[in-house]
Each structure stands twice: as C-alpha cells, then as structure tokens.
Amino acid sequence: MCGGHGICGKCIVKIYSSEKLTPTTTEKKLLSKSDLASGYRLACLVKTLKPTRLKIEIPPESEETHQRLIVSGFMPKISIHPTxxxxxxxxxxxxxxxxxxxxxxxxxxxxxxxxxxxxxxxxxxxxxxxxxxxxxxxxxxxxxxxxxxxxxxxxGDTSKSCYGFSVDIGTTKLAGYLINLLNGKTVSTVSNLNPQSKFGEDIIARITFTMKDINSMSEINRCIIEGINSLIKEACNSAGISSNEILDVSVAGNTAMHHIFLGISPRYLSLAPYPPVISRGLEVKAKDLGLNTNIGSRVYLLPVVAGFVGGDAVADVIATGIHSANDLSMLIDIGTNAEIILGTKKRLVSCSCASGPAFEGSHIRHGMRASQGAIERIWIDPRSLDVSFKVIGDTKPVGICGSAVVEGIAEMLRTGIIDSRGRMDQNNTKLIRKKNDSLEFVIASRSDSGINDDIVITQSDVREIQLAKAAVYTGISILMKHMKIKPKEIKKFYLAGAFGTHIDPSSAIDLGMFPEIPLERIQFVGNTAGSGARMTLISNPTRKLVERIIKKIDYIELGANANFQKEFISSMDLPNTNKNLFPTIMKTINRNLFLLEQDKNT
Amino acid sequence: MCGGHGICGKCIVKIYSSEKLTPTTTEKKLLSKSDLASGYRLACLVKTLKPTRLKIEIPPESEETHQRLIVSGFMPKISIHPTxxxxxxxxxxxxxxxxxxxxxxxxxxxxxxxxxxxxxxxxxxxxxxxxxxxxxxxxxxxxxxxxxxxxxxxxGDTSKSCYGFSVDIGTTKLAGYLINLLNGKTVSTVSNLNPQSKFGEDIIARITFTMKDINSMSEINRCIIEGINSLIKEACNSAGISSNEILDVSVAGNTAMHHIFLGISPRYLSLAPYPPVISRGLEVKAKDLGLNTNIGSRVYLLPVVAGFVGGDAVADVIATGIHSANDLSMLIDIGTNAEIILGTKKRLVSCSCASGPAFEGSHIRHGMRASQGAIERIWIDPRSLDVSFKVIGDTKPVGICGSAVVEGIAEMLRTGIIDSRGRMDQNNTKLIRKKNDSLEFVIASRSDSGINDDIVITQSDVREIQLAKAAVYTGISILMKHMKIKPKEIKKFYLAGAFGTHIDPSSAIDLGMFPEIPLERIQFVGNTAGSGARMTLISNPTRKLVERIIKKIDYIELGANANFQKEFISSMDLPNTNKNLFPTIMKTINRNLFLLEQDKNT
Missing domain, CATH: 3.10.20.880 (Ubiquitin-like (UB roll))
Structure with a gap:
C-alpha cells in the first residue's frame, strides 16, 4: 500500500529459504522478533543474494481480496443532450x-x-x-x-449505436461507466484499483515519482492510460460492443490525476503556491492521449478549482446540486485527500485537507481495505468494556477497515478507554496492554482472529486517526469561519466517496471530525465524482454550466490561513479543545464514566 | 518523362555491355536501327539478365539540366493580417x-x-x-x-521570428516560398520538379497509380510530402532559420494534387462526373500530414472549384483580381491541364481542358523542357523558307522546348509548309523529308546540332500540338458561347503558368489556340498559383474572400457540353474550320503564298 517503500508493513510474507535472509532495520521495527524468527519478512524489502526460487506463504492479512469499490453514486435526472x-x-x-x-x-x-x-x-x-x-x-x-x-x-444505417465512456480517476481506484448516448443509460459499470499505486499510494508520492527521471512522467502517464484502456475493454466486452463505438469520453479526477492523465507534469502542484497548469474544462482528441476509443472521439476533462480541489470535487457539486441550492450545504469527499465545499447557490468556498490514507486503513497496525475478512463495525459495552465486531464475509477477521477504526476509536472515547488527548491508560481495562514499549487495545483475540495474532488498535493508530480527523475538521472549521456560519446553520451535509459511504457519521461527529449537526441532515451520496462525469457526458449544456459554476467556487489555501496552526491543534483533541462545539459526545463520556464509577462502587 | 512506361523515348542511354541486350518492340519503334546497333536503348526498358555493372553513356538530350522553373508571379499589394x-x-x-x-x-x-x-x-x-x-x-x-x-x-522574447511557408503543387513542378509573417516579405524562394513524376507525367497517370495496389496511395502521398519537406529544408537553410519557426503553411494545387497531398484517394476524379471529395478551403494540422514545420502549425489548402479546376486556378483568380474587375477578363493557366476562367466581378465561369504535356515538350520527337540546350525561338523566312533559331544557354541545340514547338509550327503554317489540316507536303521544300515512312521538317541539321542527329519537327509532332491547342480553344470557345460574348469583348487576357510565360502569343493566336484579340490586352502573370497561395498565408481575410469567390465561379464540364465534339473538330484545323475567327493569320498565309508564287514566277 506504500508503493514498495517499506513503510506500511502490509506486505508480510513467510519465506522458506535455505539462504539466511537478514532482516532490514525497517523489518526489525515493523515485525516482532518471533515473527522474524519464523521467517516473516516484508515482500517489498527482501533481497536474495542470488537468483533463486523461494517458497513463499502469504498470510491472510496480506492478501488482496476483491475490494468493495463504491462506483455508484447519486445522480439527478437530466435531459439527454450529448455532444x-x-x-x-x-x-x-x-x-x-x-x-x-x-x-x-x-x-x-x-x-x-x-x-x-x-x-x-x-x-x-x-x-x-x-x-x-x-x-x-x-x-x-x-x-x-x-x-x-x-x-x-x-x-449504411448505424444510428442506433452511439456510446460514450465516463471515468472517475481516483488516487486509489478507477471507476468507469459505459453509457448509451441515445438514452443516457449506463450500460455497464467497471472499476479497478488505480494501477499507479505501484508508484506510491498518495498524491505526493506520485508527484515525487514523476520527477524521478526523464522517463518517469511518461511512464506514469502510460500506466493510467493503460489502466483506463483495460476498463474500456472490460466495459465493452461486457456490453458486447467494440470500443470503436465509443465516440465521447468524460473524465473527472483530482488535479494531480487530471495532469498525469493529460501527460502534464504535476510537479508544481507540490510546490507553493500549488498552481495547476490548466483549470478550465478541456476537450482533447482521444488519439492524442492514446485512449482506445474511436479515432475521432474527444475526451472531456472536467475543470479543476485548484491544485488540490479537482474535477472530482466539481463533479460532486453538480451531482449533489449544491451550486443551485437555497439551503446552506456542506459537501465532503474523503479519499486520500478530503475536499470540502460549503455554500449556497450564491457562493461556494472550497478547500482541500491532506487527510492521508489512514481512513483507508493505511498506516494502521491492522488496517486494511474494506474487503473480505475486514472488521467493519466495532461496539464496546460501556459497562463491561467487552468488544463486539462485525466482519465482511462469512469468515474470521484478518484486519480492520478504515471506517471501523474510526468507529472503534469513537467507542474507546465514549467508554473512557482513551482520554481527550487520545491516550490509553492500562489501568482502564485489561484489554489495554503494553507490547514492544507501546500500548494497544485488543479488538479480536488470537483465538477469534483469522491471523496468527490478536487484532488490535494501537496507541499509534489512534494518533494517525487524530491527525487525519484534525486535518478534516480544520478545513471544515476554517470554511465555516470564512463564511461566518455556525454548524447548526448547515442544512445539508453530503458525504461522498467510498469512505464517506461506510463511515458511521455519529462516530465521526463524536471524534470531532465532522461538526455536530442533526444526523438526519447527513446524506450519503456515494461516488458522485463518477455521477458528475456521467452528467457531462450525457449533457453538453452541463459542460457549459460547469464552466459557470467553477467561476463562483472560491478556493481557500489552508496553509496560507492565519488560523491554520491554532485550528489544527484544537482539532487534534478528542473531540476538540473547544468542548462546547460537541455537547453530545461530552454528555456520553460523562454518563459512561458515571456508570463505570457506579459499577465500581456497587 | 513518361514515368518509366517506355512511351516518351526521352531516356535514351548508350550501353556498353558484354551481355547482348535484345531491344524491346517499343525500343525498335522509338529508336533507329543504327542507334540500336550502336547500343542505344531506353533506360526505363532495359533489363539485364544477371546483376551486373554496366558502363552507360548518357547523350546530352537525355540529361536533366537545371530547368527554368517559373516561380515568381504577379501579386497585388495586400495588407498583412496572417492567421x-x-x-x-x-x-x-x-x-x-x-x-x-x-x-x-x-x-x-x-x-x-x-x-x-x-x-x-x-x-x-x-x-x-x-x-x-x-x-x-x-x-x-x-x-x-x-x-x-x-x-x-x-x-523569453522571440516575437521577432515568425515565418510561414507557401507551396504551389504543380503536376510537374513544386514552388515554395518562405515568408516572414511580420512584414509579408518572401525570404526565400525554392522550386523543384514534382517527385511524383516517377509515377506518371500527367494527372490521369498519377490517379491510375494510386489505384494500383493497397500501398500505392500512401506511397504517392509520402512522395509529395517528402518533396515538400525538402523544399522547406532548402528554404530554411537558405534563410538561416529552423523549420520549427514555420507556424503556418498554405497550399495551392490542382484537385488531384490537393487530394494526394491530403492522403485522400483521387480515384473518383477520374470517373464521371469527376466530383472532388472536398472542395471548401481546409485547415489541417501539419503534423497530421507529416510536414516538417512547427508541431503546432496548421496547413491551409485553397478550395477547389471542381475535379479539374483546383486551388491553383482559385489562386490565379485572387492574384489577378478578375473576381473584382469590371472589365471582362479571361485567364488561362496552362500546365499539363489548362484551366480557363472567364468573367467579371459579377460572375465567373470556368472549365478545364486536357491539353496534355505536349506544350512541355513531351510526346514531341525532339521536345524537351525549357532548359540548357533547348531551342526556344524559331523563325522561318517566308521567301527562302530558311530556318533560324535561338538556344537557351551558350551551346549547340539538343532539342526544342514546348513554346518553340508551337512557334515553329505557327511559322510552318504562316509560310505554307503545312496546310490548314496540318499536313506537310514534300513538294513545298527540301527541308521536309520522309524518314521511316513519315514526314519531318528539319529545324537544325546534324552539323548544327549538339546531338548526333538532325533536330526536326515531325508530322506526328504537328498532330500532337493540334490536339493540344484544339483542347484549349474548345474550352475557350465553349466558355465564350456560354457567356454569349465575342473575342473582341475580352478586355484582359491573363496568361499564367510556366508555358504561358514563354509562349509567343501571336503564334498561339495564329495556330487558333487563343482567340484573336489585340496583343496589348494579353498580360503574362507568371506563377500566380504561387502568388495566390502566398496571399492566403499573409492575409487571413483573403481566406474568407476566397470562400466567397468560390461560390460565384460556375464550372462547366466540357465533356457534358452538347457542342464539345463539334467545337473540338473545328479547333483541330489550323487555325480553325471557321476561318473568319482568325483574319490576321489568314491574311499572313495568303500574303506569304502570294510572295512565294511571285518568287517562283520571277
């Protein structure tokens, strides 16, 4: 998941070899002594001295099982006017x-x-x-x-065969939609992991890769083009048409994905003041880009707002319609970056937060993507502090998916297992224990788990989630202050993207990641980036609309905001240094502590 | 000159070989017995039995000396507004x-x-x-x-370097002009023979070649693109700039050249009703065509009027300005095809005549292009019937250029050496003699010539010129009748193209090729196809003007005209069956016959 950099420790394999494979310093840090002794190593770091055949065992937690990729999203009904x-x-x-x-x-x-x-x-x-x-x-x-x-x-007459293809290029995943342009209907939906992941899991790693040497830019560009070409092939095969029938393509992606897809170096996106090379919507010939569609077909790229608020966010806006709403709305699309947009039809402000990949299970001891064997829900009994969990698929758990890590930590906060600084205290419960000099909380014991170990949430996992949620809330808070509004004034709160679909919103609120607003105002909209891309494929007027919308979205560069440091430090606390902002969780904590105290006394 | 088909007999070489090279039937027909015995063969037909090294001698008449290509042409002053x-x-x-x-x-x-x-x-x-x-x-x-x-x-600042390139693609020759787009000035002028000549000398031969097999279309297209690329290279070298500085290109050519340049099959131009694939002006990306100019540069092609009235004729129109003249004007651009346009600013009619390559010296026994050693003027004394001639360059003659063949035959007509049917009579003069069963008239005797033979005009040469001039006059006559006008109403008579620059207009009139109009109304305008191409490069408004002009040029398909046969047969006579149309030559013939008669009697 870290792109072969030996950071995430997710590619554990057991090696049977006659050769003595000395563990690297990183492996010593990420793996236990007993694991190392048993032959466990990180696949990305192992170097054999001579070309040899090794027997390798892949433990269940390292396997890439089929991931639940969210490709469907809310999409309003629009009339069919393709280009x-x-x-x-x-x-x-x-x-x-x-x-x-x-x-x-x-x-x-x-x-x-x-x-x-x-x-x-x-x-x-x-x-x-x-x-x-x-x-x-x-x-x-x-x-x-x-x-x-x-x-x-x-x-002859071939007027009944007219297709288009929409793509949402996410940093982590690709979603493709084959559309019949005669009726606007999606004929087949396909998705895959973004093959660029091998160059690094987040945007900064990818940008860094493009600067590696003279060929790396074209290498990473070819990688995404080939990735999309296989999606096109898959979608066409499933619909039984030739890719030559695809006459139009639309693409939404964050700004770095947008640039790399176009073969434009994203280098300056990583240097202040992070300007994109091009922001307006663009129509390019598919053959210039190397896409395997009809030779005459165009590719439309949704415009981007800024270096870190891309065409995917613009797609979210048109799919949810917040650009035309009277009610104040907030939209959050959480991926490896979180884009936040707030406003009404009069005015929208946006920002981007480097929430990082923790929400997707990266940098988390037992974190994993939301696939087979992942714990997806966690409950802690406030009195017994016993843990219950729910696993994806009929199987023993092998890890915890990102949204469940959030829920688990929220439960730990509610039940006093961690305090407002996120610290664990061994005195709280025997489920907290020290291992290799650091504390961890057991979610599933070795006997209940599908791996040869306990599944835990560590002190450092809590820290990762605190950093990630602080990044998101800092963005939300700065936008709210910029618009001079209070949380209760937000009438609609849209959660887009895969993580936004799985997360338990009350856990996110309790951790101080989202502002405290009535739960019924929160709407899960799924992959609206894909929906927006499809809308611009089906409707040429929507492309014109998008150019108008983009002009009224202001962008706030968080790093340049005077309050950024202060807001971020406040947001690191659970739920926040300013406890008045989150009365509900404060009440829950106090009640649970009272119950615990009461139980102790009886 | 015939493209290696063994027809023209222009590639005579003397072969020294131990191998006995049996002459083909064609060689037996085109070469004399003594020449064949001396080892003369046609280079295009000789086949050796085994790979071998031959010693070859190229006689002077077969050498391609540097040809006088007319590239300059009349061009009106226009203001500079490049694209x-x-x-x-x-x-x-x-x-x-x-x-x-x-x-x-x-x-x-x-x-x-x-x-x-x-x-x-x-x-x-x-x-x-x-x-x-x-x-x-x-x-x-x-x-x-x-x-x-x-x-x-x-x-940085490179605003002082801005260039364009114009090309006139003739069937026989290419002319290129490198233009400074800041001031409209021609920086260097280059020209060359059209390298497509190897596929055939005239348009029909080229079109036939494109249909030969699946690759021939792209082969002939590559050939012209490479030919133009070398012109570009030569022009840029001579101006000391990189071809990357060329940001715009304009191209004028007849419809077949236009199509082949674009890579469009010209097949249907040779089949009734001869429609072009595209007629409007076109802007294509230079890189799509493979031109070695800046990767962002466009190529503008002048529109064409019809299958055989092309962008070169349209260029002639804008350069001469006949589209905006009050006076009735006629314009003739004579190449391997002759395009004729007649009219005023109110209305123009056009047609195309298959004049063939005889005017360029092809299919003429001693015909050659207007290069070193060519006889370019011929005079016959009306009393002695002695022949005088003028040669290009300080050298003995090796052949006769096309315009001198016309003049020679006009002199033969004026002096009664040929009659109104073009027939020679051996009784007229001892300079007419029979050789291989056919008559010929000696222009330069073996002792005066630079080849090992007399230079002659044969009976069959006269026939070729009659066919060619009849084709031109048929077009002129049909256009005049269509517009219901008489020759004397033509106030301006423009002669464009290389042949039109060299020809003696009174000879052309006397042969009945041009209508009899006062000589002072005739204007030689040179290569106005090149001028028109340059005008559309320098001035974008001219491109718009051209689209308007093209709409008011009517096209008359001669083959579909009811009078075509009749007109053609009348025009075969010298000057014409209708002698009243050409009173001047009739007076000359009668006076000369009278003088001869008088001399005989004294």
Whole structure:
C-alpha cells in the first residue's frame, strides 16, 4: 500500500529459504522478533543474494481480496443532450450537371433541417469519405460533435449505436461507466484499483515519482492510460460492443490525476503556491492521449478549482446540486485527500485537507481495505468494556477497515478507554496492554482472529486517526469561519466517496471530525465524482454550466490561513479543545464514566 | 518523362555491355536501327539478365539540366493580417493569494488588450506550459492562431521570428516560398520538379497509380510530402532559420494534387462526373500530414472549384483580381491541364481542358523542357523558307522546348509548309523529308546540332500540338458561347503558368489556340498559383474572400457540353474550320503564298 517503500508493513510474507535472509532495520521495527524468527519478512524489502526460487506463504492479512469499490453514486435526472449526435442520411449521387464535392453533398443534405452547421471534418473521416459514401449507395451514418464537426462516417444505417465512456480517476481506484448516448443509460459499470499505486499510494508520492527521471512522467502517464484502456475493454466486452463505438469520453479526477492523465507534469502542484497548469474544462482528441476509443472521439476533462480541489470535487457539486441550492450545504469527499465545499447557490468556498490514507486503513497496525475478512463495525459495552465486531464475509477477521477504526476509536472515547488527548491508560481495562514499549487495545483475540495474532488498535493508530480527523475538521472549521456560519446553520451535509459511504457519521461527529449537526441532515451520496462525469457526458449544456459554476467556487489555501496552526491543534483533541462545539459526545463520556464509577462502587 | 512506361523515348542511354541486350518492340519503334546497333536503348526498358555493372553513356538530350522553373508571379499589394500572431508577455508569478492556473494566468494577461479571446491551446503547448513559463521567470512568447488558439509557447522574447511557408503543387513542378509573417516579405524562394513524376507525367497517370495496389496511395502521398519537406529544408537553410519557426503553411494545387497531398484517394476524379471529395478551403494540422514545420502549425489548402479546376486556378483568380474587375477578363493557366476562367466581378465561369504535356515538350520527337540546350525561338523566312533559331544557354541545340514547338509550327503554317489540316507536303521544300515512312521538317541539321542527329519537327509532332491547342480553344470557345460574348469583348487576357510565360502569343493566336484579340490586352502573370497561395498565408481575410469567390465561379464540364465534339473538330484545323475567327493569320498565309508564287514566277 506504500508503493514498495517499506513503510506500511502490509506486505508480510513467510519465506522458506535455505539462504539466511537478514532482516532490514525497517523489518526489525515493523515485525516482532518471533515473527522474524519464523521467517516473516516484508515482500517489498527482501533481497536474495542470488537468483533463486523461494517458497513463499502469504498470510491472510496480506492478501488482496476483491475490494468493495463504491462506483455508484447519486445522480439527478437530466435531459439527454450529448455532444455527439448520429444521423442517418440518404444522399443523392453526383451527376454531370451536379458534380459538387462529396463533402458539400454530405453537408448540404445534413444541414437541410437546420440543426447542424458543419464547419469541420475530422481528418480521418475526410480520407475515408469517398469510399464510405459509395460503399452502400450513398446511404451513410454521420457522427457529429457539437452540431459542427463530423468525427465519423459509416456506410449504411448505424444510428442506433452511439456510446460514450465516463471515468472517475481516483488516487486509489478507477471507476468507469459505459453509457448509451441515445438514452443516457449506463450500460455497464467497471472499476479497478488505480494501477499507479505501484508508484506510491498518495498524491505526493506520485508527484515525487514523476520527477524521478526523464522517463518517469511518461511512464506514469502510460500506466493510467493503460489502466483506463483495460476498463474500456472490460466495459465493452461486457456490453458486447467494440470500443470503436465509443465516440465521447468524460473524465473527472483530482488535479494531480487530471495532469498525469493529460501527460502534464504535476510537479508544481507540490510546490507553493500549488498552481495547476490548466483549470478550465478541456476537450482533447482521444488519439492524442492514446485512449482506445474511436479515432475521432474527444475526451472531456472536467475543470479543476485548484491544485488540490479537482474535477472530482466539481463533479460532486453538480451531482449533489449544491451550486443551485437555497439551503446552506456542506459537501465532503474523503479519499486520500478530503475536499470540502460549503455554500449556497450564491457562493461556494472550497478547500482541500491532506487527510492521508489512514481512513483507508493505511498506516494502521491492522488496517486494511474494506474487503473480505475486514472488521467493519466495532461496539464496546460501556459497562463491561467487552468488544463486539462485525466482519465482511462469512469468515474470521484478518484486519480492520478504515471506517471501523474510526468507529472503534469513537467507542474507546465514549467508554473512557482513551482520554481527550487520545491516550490509553492500562489501568482502564485489561484489554489495554503494553507490547514492544507501546500500548494497544485488543479488538479480536488470537483465538477469534483469522491471523496468527490478536487484532488490535494501537496507541499509534489512534494518533494517525487524530491527525487525519484534525486535518478534516480544520478545513471544515476554517470554511465555516470564512463564511461566518455556525454548524447548526448547515442544512445539508453530503458525504461522498467510498469512505464517506461506510463511515458511521455519529462516530465521526463524536471524534470531532465532522461538526455536530442533526444526523438526519447527513446524506450519503456515494461516488458522485463518477455521477458528475456521467452528467457531462450525457449533457453538453452541463459542460457549459460547469464552466459557470467553477467561476463562483472560491478556493481557500489552508496553509496560507492565519488560523491554520491554532485550528489544527484544537482539532487534534478528542473531540476538540473547544468542548462546547460537541455537547453530545461530552454528555456520553460523562454518563459512561458515571456508570463505570457506579459499577465500581456497587 | 513518361514515368518509366517506355512511351516518351526521352531516356535514351548508350550501353556498353558484354551481355547482348535484345531491344524491346517499343525500343525498335522509338529508336533507329543504327542507334540500336550502336547500343542505344531506353533506360526505363532495359533489363539485364544477371546483376551486373554496366558502363552507360548518357547523350546530352537525355540529361536533366537545371530547368527554368517559373516561380515568381504577379501579386497585388495586400495588407498583412496572417492567421498567426506572436506576442511577448511578462506574466505575474502565482502567489498563495493568487494561485490560479498557469493557463488562466497566461490567457488573462494575453486577453487584457482585447485583441485575443483564447478558447483553445494546442495539446503539445499545454504539456510544456508550466516549464516554459518558469524557464525565463514568466517571460514568454506566445503564438496565436486566429486570435483564439495558442499553438506555441516559448521562453523569453522571440516575437521577432515568425515565418510561414507557401507551396504551389504543380503536376510537374513544386514552388515554395518562405515568408516572414511580420512584414509579408518572401525570404526565400525554392522550386523543384514534382517527385511524383516517377509515377506518371500527367494527372490521369498519377490517379491510375494510386489505384494500383493497397500501398500505392500512401506511397504517392509520402512522395509529395517528402518533396515538400525538402523544399522547406532548402528554404530554411537558405534563410538561416529552423523549420520549427514555420507556424503556418498554405497550399495551392490542382484537385488531384490537393487530394494526394491530403492522403485522400483521387480515384473518383477520374470517373464521371469527376466530383472532388472536398472542395471548401481546409485547415489541417501539419503534423497530421507529416510536414516538417512547427508541431503546432496548421496547413491551409485553397478550395477547389471542381475535379479539374483546383486551388491553383482559385489562386490565379485572387492574384489577378478578375473576381473584382469590371472589365471582362479571361485567364488561362496552362500546365499539363489548362484551366480557363472567364468573367467579371459579377460572375465567373470556368472549365478545364486536357491539353496534355505536349506544350512541355513531351510526346514531341525532339521536345524537351525549357532548359540548357533547348531551342526556344524559331523563325522561318517566308521567301527562302530558311530556318533560324535561338538556344537557351551558350551551346549547340539538343532539342526544342514546348513554346518553340508551337512557334515553329505557327511559322510552318504562316509560310505554307503545312496546310490548314496540318499536313506537310514534300513538294513545298527540301527541308521536309520522309524518314521511316513519315514526314519531318528539319529545324537544325546534324552539323548544327549538339546531338548526333538532325533536330526536326515531325508530322506526328504537328498532330500532337493540334490536339493540344484544339483542347484549349474548345474550352475557350465553349466558355465564350456560354457567356454569349465575342473575342473582341475580352478586355484582359491573363496568361499564367510556366508555358504561358514563354509562349509567343501571336503564334498561339495564329495556330487558333487563343482567340484573336489585340496583343496589348494579353498580360503574362507568371506563377500566380504561387502568388495566390502566398496571399492566403499573409492575409487571413483573403481566406474568407476566397470562400466567397468560390461560390460565384460556375464550372462547366466540357465533356457534358452538347457542342464539345463539334467545337473540338473545328479547333483541330489550323487555325480553325471557321476561318473568319482568325483574319490576321489568314491574311499572313495568303500574303506569304502570294510572295512565294511571285518568287517562283520571277
């Protein structure tokens, strides 16, 4: 998960070898002495002295099981006005008295009903034009981009086959949607992990990789293009069409993904003041990018707001409609970065927080993605402090997914197992114990777990989640202060993205990650980045709308905000240094402490 | 000159070989017995039995000496408004309070003065943008296409270097002009033979070649692209600039050359009703065509009127200005095809005649191009019938150029050496003699010539010129009848193209090739196809003008005209069956016959 840097300790394997493989310092730090003695190592760090065949055992917690990727998302009903139209024509053949050019003949037939005004023809279509027109006695189907450019010409009537493809390029995952452009319906949905992960798990690691040497930029660009090409292939196979039928593509992604996809170096996104190279919406030829769609097809990229508020956030806005709402709304899309947008139809402000990959289970001792064997819910009895949990799939647990780590820590806070600084105290319960000089809380004991060990939440895990949630709340708080509003004024609170779909909102509020607002105002909208991308594919007017919306989204650079340090330090506390902001969790803690005290006394 | 088909007999070589090389039937027909015995063969037909080294002698008449290619042409003064503008900018670097995208920063600086409204940026420039802007502290020079698209971006101030290239693609020759787009001046002029000649000398031969097999279309297309690329290289070397500085290209050519240049099959141009694939003016990316100019540069192709009235004729029109003249004008551009345009600013009609390559010296026994050693003028004394001639360069003659063949035959007609049917009569003069069963007239005897033979005009040469001039006059006559006008109403008669520059107009009139009009109304305009191409490079408004002009040029398909056969047969006579049309030559013939008669009687 760390991209082979020997940081995350997630690729534990057991090696059977005659060669003595000396553990590295990192391995000594991340693995226990007994594990090392049993032959456990990190796959990314092991170097053999000579080319050899090793027997390797992959423990269950290191396996990549099929992950639950959230690809569906809320999408409003919109009318179908794609940029591409297909028209079937029967053209009068030339005669000696009417020998005008093939193209004039075609366009004058096409322009008869007044809908089209052809100013351009794609070079490839021009080369084929004469033959295609004559192949089926001047019966032909023309594909037209924005009522003005001929991008494809076919013999006979093929007007019933017109497809487009939308992609949401996430840092971690890709979601693709094959759309029938005649009715706007999604014909097949495909998803995969972003193959760029091998270059690093977060945006900064990827950007750093692009600067490694002269070839790395094109290497990482080719990687994402190939990744999307396999999604296209999969989607087309499942729908039984050729990828040549795809005449339009739309893409939403954060700014770094957007730049890398275009083959633009994202180098300056990592240097203050983090300007993107291009922010406006862009239409590029698919063949310039190397996408395996029709040679005449275009690729539309949603505009980006700033270096760290990208086209995915813009897609979230149009899918949730907060740009046109009277009610004050807040939208949070949590991935490896969290984008936050707050406002009404009059004005929107946005920011981006480096929440990091902890919410996805990275940098967490037993963290894992939300796949088979992951603990997805955790409850702690306030009186007995006994732990219950729920596992994905009918199996013993092998780790804890990100949202359950949040819930587990919220339960630890509610039941007094950790204090407002996130500290564990061994005196609280015997489930807290010291191992290798640091404290950990047992969620599933070795006998209940599917790995050869207890599954725990460590003191350092708590610290990771505190950092991540503080980053998010700092952004929320600065936006609220910028707009001069209080939490109770937020009428709609949209949670987008995979993490936002799994998280227990009351846990997030109790930890001080989200502001305290009535739970019924919170709406899970799923992958709205994908929905927004689809909307711009189905509806050309939406592309125009997006350009207008983008102009009214202000961007706040958190690092440049005078209150950033102060807000961040306050937000590190559980729930917050300013306890008045979170009355509910304070009441819960006090009640539970009272109950515990009472039980002790009886 | 026939493209290796063994037809023209122009590639005579003397072969010294131990191997007995049996002459082909064609060689037996085209070469004399004594020549064959001396080892003369046609280079294009000789096949050796085994790979071997031959000693070859190339006789002077087969040598390609440097040809006089007419590249300059009349061009009116126009104001400089190229499609490309270069602008030097000093841009404010981004800050945390103003982190907008590099492109927004660039375009907002650029759009300040209101001249530009940037809607697009070339993909390649976008990829380089961030680096180029930062290379010289945000000092940059931007090249903008039509005030709306950024096609190039450079560090520092390069606004003083802005070039374009114009090409006239003739069937036989290419002419190229490197233009400084800042002042419209031609920096260097280059020309060469069209390398496609190896696929056949005329348009029909080239079209036939494109249909030979699956690769021949791309082969002939590559050939012309490479030919133009070498012109570009030569022009840039001579001006001391890199071809990367060329930001715009304009191209004029007849319809077949236009299609082949674009990689479009010209197949249907050779089949009735001869429709072009595209007729409107076109802007294509240079990189799509494979031209070695700047990667962002466009190529503009002048529109074509019909399958055989191309962009070169349209260029002739704008350069001569006949589209805006009150006076009735006729324009003839004679190449391997002759395009004729007649009319005023109100209305123009055009046609194309298959005059063939005889005017360029092909299919003529001793015909050759107008190069070193060619007889370029011929006079016959009306009383002695002695022949005088003038040769290009300080050398003995090796052949006769096309315009001198016309003049020679006109002199033969004036002096009664041939009659109105073009027939020679051995009784007229001893300079007419029979050889291999056919008559020929000696222009330069073996002792005066630079080849080992007499230089003659044969009966069959006269026939070739009759066919060619009849084709031209048929077109002229049909256009005049279509417009219901008489020759004397033509106030301006423009002769364009290389042949049109060398020809003696009174000889052409006397042969009945041009209508009889006062000589002072005839104007030689040179290569106006090249001039028109340059005008569309220097002036974008001219491109718009051209689209309007093209709409008012009617095209007459001669083959579909009811009078074609009749007109053609009349025009075969010298000067014409209708002798009243050409009173001057009739008077000359009668006077000369009278003089001869008188001399005989004294």
């Amino acid at each position: 591409i139209k297909k028209v079937y024509l029967e053209i009068k053949p030339p005669t000696l008295n009417d020998p005008k050019s093939d193209l004039n003949r075609l366009t004058s037939t096409l322009e008869k009903n007044g809908q089209f005004r052809i100013t351009d023809i794609n070079y490839n279509s021009l080369k084929e034009l004469a033959t295609v027109l004559r192949n089926d006695e001047w019966k032909t189907t023309v594909s037209i981009f924005k009522n003005r450019e001929i991008i494809r010409i076919e013999s | 490309i503008k270069k602008v030097y900018l000093e841009i404010k670097p981004p800050t945390l309070n103003d982190p907008k995208s590099d492109l927004n920063r660039l375009t907002s600086t650029l759009e300040k003065n209101g001249q530009f409204r940037i809607t697009d940026i070339n993909y390649n420039s976008l990829k380089e943008l961030a680096t180029v802007l930062r290379n010289d502290e945000w000092k940059t020079t931007v090249s903008i296409f039509k005030n709306r698209e950024i096609i190039r971006i450079e560090s």
